[in-house]
Amino acid sequence: MDLGFLGAGIGAGIAVIGAGLGIGKLASSALEAMGRQPEAAGPIRTAMIIAAALIEGVAFFALVVCILLAVKA
């Protein structure tokens, strides 16, 4: 019974849930802010992309651990 593969799968799924929730919340507030003040849309868009890349970076930490688990197990 290869529990390593199971752990990798579940870990990757949970990591994606976290990233999806985080980036979704980020996008919602960014879009709301752009709606309130369309002149500031440019800087808001830039800040949104930066924050999204950082949140994705954290999700990728979990992904790397899962890949290590799936490859070494």
Next chain:
Amino acid sequence: MFFSSDSSYAAVQDTVKHSGSGGDWILHHVMDGNYLDFPPLGKIYLPHLQLFGLDISITRHVVFLWIVAALLILTFIIVSKSYKKSLIPHGFTNLIETIVVFVRDEIVKPSIGHGYEKFLPYLLTAFFFILFSNLIGLIPWTATVTSNIAVTASLAGLTFFATQIGGIIHHGPIGYFKGLIPPGMPVALLPLIIVVEIFGLFTKPFALCIRLFANMTAGHVVILSLIGLIFIMKTYFIAPVSIGFALFIYLLELLVALIQAYIFTMLSSLFIGMAIHQDH
């Protein structure tokens, strides 16, 4: 990418035979290897070299490191030569100048502020190196240099040394480490804050390394897995869906290539700025 020169049935047989535990061929295509792979045409085997017991054989990523370096040198020689003819850029020089001015005015100057000129060469080099490696990795039959953790670790290490040396030169060795602790901190918290700040010095470049590595590797793995679905399901009907998704992910990868270069440079300049201007 997984093309095949044999008939399609034989190709499917081939994949299933080489599948192993199902995902090995994906890692084969993404990780480093001792040969350059041009799937229908063949392979070019690269020499194994050893130096005092250390393996310095020329691998795929080493060859592409050289190619990216040669491209960078060529680009900037062309650009600098064209400035000798006229200070007003045209054509290719204009493009490179636009990007350089973007990095300087949007990324480096706001983050570092006063004294940014000393760090501009390193940050521009990092930006263009990561940009070129990421974009070249998207061409078929090439390898992505930045999907090798040794390369990203070296880039992160360079940023680490740039921040520490910058901070130490600016504040002096004792002053720099004293300045890590925010002013007005209750003495009871001091040991904890010291440990957290020292760890923070190392985790920030580590995060830079892993972020770039994982972004580049994950993109290629997703594209390969989507195309590999055709072989795993052993049917052609999944091909339009598979290739459609793979195309979408490929375009996303293009965006991610640009964004990751921007993020690495921006975070590096942020860390350098925080090390130099330590007033929290």
